Amino acid sequence: MHSSLPVYVNSLRVGLKLKGMRECKVSRTAMDNPLMLMIPGPTPVPEQVLLASAQPPISHRSLEFQTLMAQVTADLKWLHQTQNDVLILASSGTGAMEAGILNFLSPGDRVLVGCNGKFGERWANLCDKFGLITERITAPWGCPLDPQAFRRHLEADQAKQIKAMIVTHSETSTGVLNDLAAIAQAVTVHAQALVIVDAVTSLGVCPVPVDTWGLDVVVSASQKGYRMPPGLGFVAVSPKAWQAYTTAQFPRFYFDLGEYQKAAATHTTPFTPPINLFFALQASLGMMRSQGLAALFSHQQRLMQATRAAMRALDLPLFVPTDTLASPAVTAIAPEHVDPEQLRSQLQKQYGVVIAPGQDHLRGKLLRIGHLGHICERDILTTVAALEATLSDLGHKIQPGEGIQAVRCCFDQI
Amino acid sequence: MHSSLPVYVNSLRVGLKLKGMRECKVSRTAMDNPLMLMIPGPTPVPEQVLLASAQPPISHRSLEFQTLMAQVTADLKWLHQTQNDVLILASSGTGAMEAGILNFLSPGDRVLVGCNGKFGERWANLCDKFGLITERITAPWGCPLDPQAFRRHLEADQAKQIKAMIVTHSETSTGVLNDLAAIAQAVTVHAQALVIVDAVTSLGVCPVPVDTWGLDVVVSASQKGYRMPPGLGFVAVSPKAWQAYTTAQFPRFYFDLGEYQKAAATHTTPFTPPINLFFALQASLGMMRSQGLAALFSHQQRLMQATRAAMRALDLPLFVPTDTLASPAVTAIAPEHVDPEQLRSQLQKQYGVVIAPGQDHLRGKLLRIGHLGHICERDILTTVAALEATLSDLGHKIQPGEGIQAVRCCFDQI
Numbered sequence: 001m002h003s004s005l006p007v008y009v010n011s012l013r014v015g016l017k018l019k020g021m022r023e024c025k026v027s028r029t030a031m032d033n034p035l036m037l038m039i040p041g042p043t044p045v046p047e048q049v050l051l052a053s054a055q056p057p058i059s060h061r062s063l064e065f066q067t068l069m070a071q072v073t074a075d076l077k078w079l080h081q082t083q084n085d086v087l088i089l090a091s092s093g094t095g096a097m098e099a100g101i102l103n104f105l106s107p108g109d110r111v112l113v114g115c116n117g118k119f120g121e122r123w124a125n126l127c128d129k130f131g132l133i134t135e136r137i138t139a140p141w142g143c144p145l146d147p148q149a150f151r152r153h154l155e156a157d158q159a160k161q162i163k164a165m166i167v168t169h170s171e172t173s174t175g176v177l178n179d180l181a182a183i184a185q186a187v188t189v190h191a192q193a194l195v196i197v198d199a200v201t202s203l204g205v206c207p208v209p210v211d212t213w214g215l216d217v218v219v220s221a222s223q224k225g226y227r228m229p230p231g232l233g234f235v236a237v238s239p240k241a242w243q244a245y246t247t248a249q250f251p252r253f254y255f256d257l258g259e260y261q262k263a264a265a266t267h268t269t270p271f272t273p274p275i276n277l278f279f280a281l282q283a284s285l286g287m288m289r290s291q292g293l294a295a296l297f298s299h300q301q302r303l304m305q306a307t308r309a310a311m312r313a314l315d316l317p318l319f320v321p322t323d324t325l326a327s328p329a330v331t332a333i334a335p336e337h338v339d340p341e342q343l344r345s346q347l348q349k350q351y352g353v354v355i356a357p358g359q360d361h362l363r364g365k366l367l368r369i370g371h372l373g374h375i376c377e378r379d380i381l382t383t384v385a386a387l388e389a390t391l392s393d394l395g396h397k398i399q400p401g402e403g404i405q406a407v408r409c410c411f412d413q414i
Numbered sequence: 415m416h417s418s419l420p421v422y423v424n425s426l427r428v429g430l431k432l433k434g435m436r437e438c439k440v441s442r443t444a445m446d447n448p449l450m451l452m453i454p455g456p457t458p459v460p461e462q463v464l465l466a467s468a469q470p471p472i473s474h475r476s477l478e479f480q481t482l483m484a485q486v487t488a489d490l491k492w493l494h495q496t497q498n499d500v501l502i503l504a505s506s507g508t509g510a511m512e513a514g515i516l517n518f519l520s521p522g523d524r525v526l527v528g529c530n531g532k533f534g535e536r537w538a539n540l541c542d543k544f545g546l547i548t549e550r551i552t553a554p555w556g557c558p559l560d561p562q563a564f565r566r567h568l569e570a571d572q573a574k575q576i577k578a579m580i581v582t583h584s585e586t587s588t589g590v591l592n593d594l595a596a597i598a599q600a601v602t603v604h605a606q607a608l609v610i611v612d613a614v615t616s617l618g619v620c621p622v623p624v625d626t627w628g629l630d631v632v633v634s635a636s637q638k639g640y641r642m643p644p645g646l647g648f649v650a651v652s653p654k655a656w657q658a659y660t661t662a663q664f665p666r667f668y669f670d671l672g673e674y675q676k677a678a679a680t681h682t683t684p685f686t687p688p689i690n691l692f693f694a695l696q697a698s699l700g701m702m703r704s705q706g707l708a709a710l711f712s713h714q715q716r717l718m719q720a721t722r723a724a725m726r727a728l729d730l731p732l733f734v735p736t737d738t739l740a741s742p743a744v745t746a747i748a749p750e751h752v753d754p755e756q757l758r759s760q761l762q763k764q765y766g767v768v769i770a771p772g773q774d775h776l777r778g779k780l781l782r783i784g785h786l787g788h789i790c791e792r793d794i795l796t797t798v799a800a801l802e803a804t805l806s807d808l809g810h811k812i813q814p815g816e817g818i819q820a821v822r823c824c825f826d827q828i
Contacts, residue, residue: 034470035478042471042689053690054468056448057456057643059768064449090645091668092504092685098668107665130665223686229471231504231645231688250665251521251544254509271506272637274645274688275456276467354473 035348038383039356040172040201040330042223042230043373045280049228052283053276060275066267068282073264075285079203080218080236081293082210087260088281089233090274093200093221096233097126099255100196100217104241106249107131109163112153112193114145114178117171118359119198127166130250135162141362142174142319142332147182154190163244164194170202173359175320175332175368177206184213194241200224201329203234204288205300205372216241224329227287227374228280237261300328303371303380306410307331310384313406314391314398319366329372332358338396340367343387346394351386381407449762452797453770454586454615454744456637456644457787459694463642466697467690474689480681482696487678489699493617494632494650495707496624501674502695503647504688507614507635510647511540513669514610514631518655520663521545523577526567526607528552528559528597532587532773533612537580544664549576555776556588556733556746561596568604577658578608584616587773589734589746589782591620598627608655614638615743617648618702619714619786630655638743641701641788642694651675714742717785717794720824721745724798727820728805728812733780743786746772752810754781760807765800795821 037044058064076086089096105111111132113124116139127134137149150165165187169180180202184195194216199208203218204225210218216238223230237245237257245258259270288296304326311318311333319332335343340357341364347353358366369383384403391398451458472478490500503510519525525546527538530553541548551563564579579601583594594616598609608630613622617632618639624632630652637644651659651671659672673684702710718740725732725747733746749757754771755778761767772780785794798817805812 035472035476037471037473039473042474042686045471050468050470050690054464056464057451057459057637058449059451059453059456060644061770062449062768090504090506090509092687094685095504095509095668126667129667129670221686223471223689229688229690230474230686231691253540253543254505254512255668256543271508272456272635272644273506274643274691275637276464276643277645277688277691354476356473356475 036353036379036382038369038371038375038379039354040224040368040370040372041221043227043370044375044379045228046284046287046374049280049283049287053229053280055276055279057275060269060273065275065278068278069264069267069269072278072281072285073267075289076234078289079285079293080208080210081212082236084210084236084238085261085264086234086236087257087264088269088273088278089235089255089260090231090271091233092230093198093219093224093233094122095255096219096221096235097123097198099233099235099257100219101126101130101132102248102250102252102255103257104194104196104217104244104248105130105132105163106247108133110135110161112137112150112162112165114150114165114167114183115139116143116145116174116176116178117141117168118173119168119171119200123166123168123198142176144176144325145178145183147179147186150183151186151189154187154193157190160190160192162190162193164196166196166198168198169208170200170205170327170329172201172327172330173362174366175327175330176325177202177327180208180215181213184215187214194244201327201372204296205327205329206297207293210236210238222277222281223373225372226281226284228284229277231274231277232281297328300372302377302411302414303375304328304331305414306377306380306407307369307371307384309406309410310380310387310403313402314384314387330368330370332366332368334366338391338394340364342394343367343390347386347390350390350393353383353386355383377411450767450793450796452783452785452789452793453768454638454782454784454786455635457641457784458789458793459642460698460701460788463694463697463701467643467694469690469693471689474683474687479689479692482692483678483681483683486692486695486699487681489696489703490648492703493699493707494622494624495626496650498624498650498652499675499678500648500650501671501678502683502687502692503649503669503674504645504685505647505669506644507612507633507638507647508536509669510633510635510649511537511612513647513649513671514633515540515544515546516662516664516666516669517671518608518610518631518658518662519544519546519577520661522547524549524575526551526564526576526579528564528579528581528592530557530559530588530590530592531555531582531585533582533585533614537582537612541580556590558590558739559592559597561593561600564597565600565603568600568607571604574604574606576604576607578610580610580612582612583622584614584619584741584743586615586741586744587776588780589741589744590739591616591741594622594629595627598629602628608658615741615786618710619741619743620711621707624650624652636691636695639786640695640698642698643691645688645691646695711742714786716791716825716828717789718742718745719828720791720794720821721783721785721798723820723824724794724801724817727816728798728801744782744784746780746782748780752805752808754778756808757781757801757804761800761804764804764807767797767800769797791825
């Protein structure tokens with residue numbers, strides 16, 4: 001496996017030297033000591049999922065593929081807690097978002113978009129680009145969207161011109177978990193607007209009961225809660241959304257979900273699927289099913305609570321102070337007495353732990369610790385230990401062990 | 415690795431039984447004896463490419479990824495023999511085709527589409543769906559497109575209303591290799607129309623010198639000549655096409671190639687890339703570069719010539735009789751005294767060799783043997799031996815060894 005890597009591994013070393021940073025003390029290549037990804041995607045992936053993806057491709061027009069397709073489709077419905085169609089695209093999450101718009105709306109339609117972070121803004125930009133009339137329901141980055149603001153807008157729309165309400169469930173850029181249940185409930189006053197949801201960092205991480213909450217279009221991507229590599233997008237589609245599909249006017253071909261639905265009826269895909277990623281999907285969903293939804297979600301809660309307890313103990317302010325508003329996918333901190341970029345850089349160089357910076361105007365102000373995907377308790381302990389060590393390395397006075405102790409107590413209690 | 419497979423492997427066996435077919439004599443699972451893919455994609459993939467793809471994901475916002483991205487981009491330009499941008503999409507080839515239209519044309523534009531097979535028709539359908547005024551230059555399936563027909567159409571367009579000429583280089587559905595050089599040359603009488611090309615089964619298989627031939631937009635996909643799994647699409651874009659981009663009016667977001675170009679300038683991607691497929695791409699392009707273009711193409715010529723010689727020896731009529739019109743990616747035969755579907759089915763069940771059926775109206779009439787991707791001389795020998803054996807099994811009188819002998823002679827001579 002090393003043979004394919006020398007160029008980038010060498011360049012990594014050269015690059016570090018060029019930037020004048022101290023070289024990593026531990027000799028590291030991607031294989032013998034990969035960096036530890038504590039970012040909100042791509043996430044670590046179980047070895048058996050990676051190995052499943054390395055099987056020789058099979059024909060996508062075969063009984064084997066049909067059987068595989070039938071199984072992953074059933075498992076996806078289980079994960080979404082839905083009877084709706086769940087369709088699989090060869091695309092990133094953004095491709096799935098685009099499919100979620102193109103198939104159910106027409107140019108000039110009015111849409112309400114919740115914007116309290118980068119991914120809410122991405123929805124709004126996408127809608128703007130496609131010539132929709134986009135109205136933003138905003139909240140400051142780091143604060144949750146107000147379900148009542150949606151309700152007021154929808155109640156005021158007596159002419160029923162608003163065709164969809166678009167919400168990001170877990171806002172990856174800030175670590176806010178929007179109250180999707182309450183926001184979806186707000187739509188019931190309107191009856192017509194579709195509920196279109198970005199569940200990219202909530203599916204597999206916390207409950208997204210699609211049918212119970214009445215979500216019409218739910219978009220996700222493989223490199224997050226699915227515990228697999230990037231490259232697949234998913235769109236769950238309700239009967240109400242299929243109704244809207246029949247009159248939607250955007251031109252579409254590759255992302256025409258009707259074609260995917262038609263093909264799925266015979267357990268296939270309209271275009272060549274990324275077969276090896278389907279192998280990975282089969283393996284990862286199989287692991288998830290064997291754990292069960294309740295265990296998956298309580299595991300994520302433990303990781304989040306422990307991370308938050310450690311940040312408090314280390315005096316690293318939580319960007320989302322209230323636990324009930326926090327995403328179990330990612331914890332954002334806004335360090336006050338530490339340069340975030342120096343902390344992040346040193347953590348990676350010295351200890352091989354990668355955390356994410358803030359995005360857009362919060363770059364240089366925020367740090368984001370991802371704890372979704374194939375992450376266990378030990379990984380949280382490791383990350384907090386490395387953070388403690390890095391803070392000490394950078395000359396910050398901390399009481400060694402306080403973060404670790406907070407993690408331990410948390411795991412003890414919940 | 416077996417753990418992820420029991421369901422589909424079991425179902426494969428059950429499925430075969432249910433259909434009343436004789437069970438395969440050789441106990442087979444996807445791992446211990448995978449079916450041999452002699453179809454025009456997905457192709458067999460070298461083990462080191464599969465293993466490269468099974469490495470733990472890295473962050474796509476990292477120096478490691480930038481270095482990887484810079485390397486694969488340079489290697490893609492080498493493969494395309496171009497100085498133009500070559501952009502990488504998370505999509506199938508059809509997604510790349512759509513990007514090749516959306517970014518350079520506007521609703522109502524006139525386009526000339528070459529149609530002599532299923533993939534030419536797919537271009538035309540795509541153009542129709544997007545509201546272009548599509549004029550088809552047709553030839554019967556199995557016959558090549560006439561460059562002069564393009565020239566006549568373009569000469570007649572004094573008002574320069576035709577914005578693009580769209581051609582499938584290697585028509586996978588029939589095994590015809592269209593004369594792309596001559597067709598592209600025909601555009602020079604027009605000066606304005608873009609040359610948009612589907613090189614999905616010609617890149618890496620036969621010369622596609624993008625700059626020499628003046629190709630403006632060239633689309634391909636990873637599961638063909640690239641010798642890797644499906645999931646990546648590629649689009650090469652000329653300066654003339656970028657000029658058209660500035661006035662193109664289709665709404666676009668996920669497939670907005672301008673964003674990919676902007677990101678590529680700093681060796682990154684606008685959306686999360688399928689990182690593990692990038693590892694595979696790096697490995698496969700590395701192998702291809704170490705072989706060299708001339709060796710790659712002459713290897714493919716040998717495989718094609720040997721396959722064609724064997725079909726002649728076995729009295730299985732070639733659908734494209736003239737060697738110079740035949741694609742080095744796939745050889746189609748139109749058996750006269752054998753039921754194609756019975757032959758194909760028996761070949762797979764008894765000997766584990768998968769070949770492809772005809773498509774659309776040629777299903778049940780044609781068989782297609784793919785010989786692109788990670789295929790060697792031995793694989794052609796194996797396929798021909800299995801074909802001979804299957805013909806005998808089905809009671810057809812053939813002289814055993816004639817096909818094999820033809821292959822051997824061919825390899826001896828070229």
